[in-house]
Amino acid sequence: MPEPWPPPFQVRLSQRAKRILVSIHPQRGLEIVTPKRLSAHQALGIIQQHRAWIDARLHARQAHLPDADAIWPEHQLPAHIHLPALDEHWQLVHLATTTRAQLHIDPAQRQLSLRGEGEQIWSLLQRWFIAHAKAQLLPALHQLAEIHNDPLQGSGIRWNHTRWGSCSRAGRINLSARLLWLEPAEMNYVLHHELNHLHHFNHSPAFWQALEARLPGALLLDRGIRHAERRASFPAWLRLV
Numbered sequence: 001m002p003e004p005w006p007p008p009f010q011v012r013l014s015q016r017a018k019r020i021l022v023s024i025h026p027q028r029g030l031e032i033v034t035p036k037r038l039s040a041h042q043a044l045g046i047i048q049q050h051r052a053w054i055d056a057r058l059h060a061r062q063a064h065l066p067d068a069d070a071i072w073p074e075h076q077l078p079a080h081i082h083l084p085a086l087d088e089h090w091q092l093v094h095l096a097t098t099t100r101a102q103l104h105i106d107p108a109q110r111q112l113s114l115r116g117e118g119e120q121i122w123s124l125l126q127r128w129f130i131a132h133a134k135a136q137l138l139p140a141l142h143q144l145a146e147i148h149n150d151p152l153q154g155s156g157i158r159w160n161h162t163r164w165g166s167c168s169r170a171g172r173i174n175l176s177a178r179l180l181w182l183e184p185a186e187m188n189y190v191l192h193h194e195l196n197h198l199h200h201f202n203h204s205p206a207f208w209q210a211l212e213a214r215l216p217g218a219l220l221l222d223r224g225i226r227h228a229e230r231r232a233s234f235p236a237w238l239r240l241v
């Protein structure tokens, strides 16, 4: 299977660097070391120019290190973000600079550029996932509620590791931003599941019967998502966010 291109890399600003160079650091992995700031577009261009060299070097390293995690350390940011629920592929460029952490979003190009280092960049990324889920999932939730006459009173997005969604007695539904990594049909299922709780505040046989009636195949989908976080489509770095 061909490796995804480009591989994860970061841009490191160094006052001591005399010129722009591409290297593979044992811990930091692939990086561009540069004396001046680069735009995401410039950085991608430099990586592209060195493609043959990078492929050869990474291949050689992989031969010596069978553990893929040793090459792509978990703490390293992904170069691609695939959101199966929305069928979206985003490209992420990390420009490690000492300035305040910043996230620039280019929706037209589906490109994210992150500046900054450490914890800050992970929390910026997490905030974006939540905002993106809010913009994409909540309108779908409210639309379904209208179609099915569900008494939905409010909604929100959380970063919840343990539950896909929850429904309060007051009629408010909270969804986990991690729904973004489910398949579209599964994400849709979770919306129906929570909305159905507005009529049945439990998991009684009546609840499941009504759910299966409004969404045929619901029971099967429910079983399918129980261990979804173990799938390959759930990237390892998600555990860090």
Ligand SMILES: [Zn+2]
Pocket (backbone or CB within 6 Å): 193, 197, 203
């Ligand atoms: Zn439930």
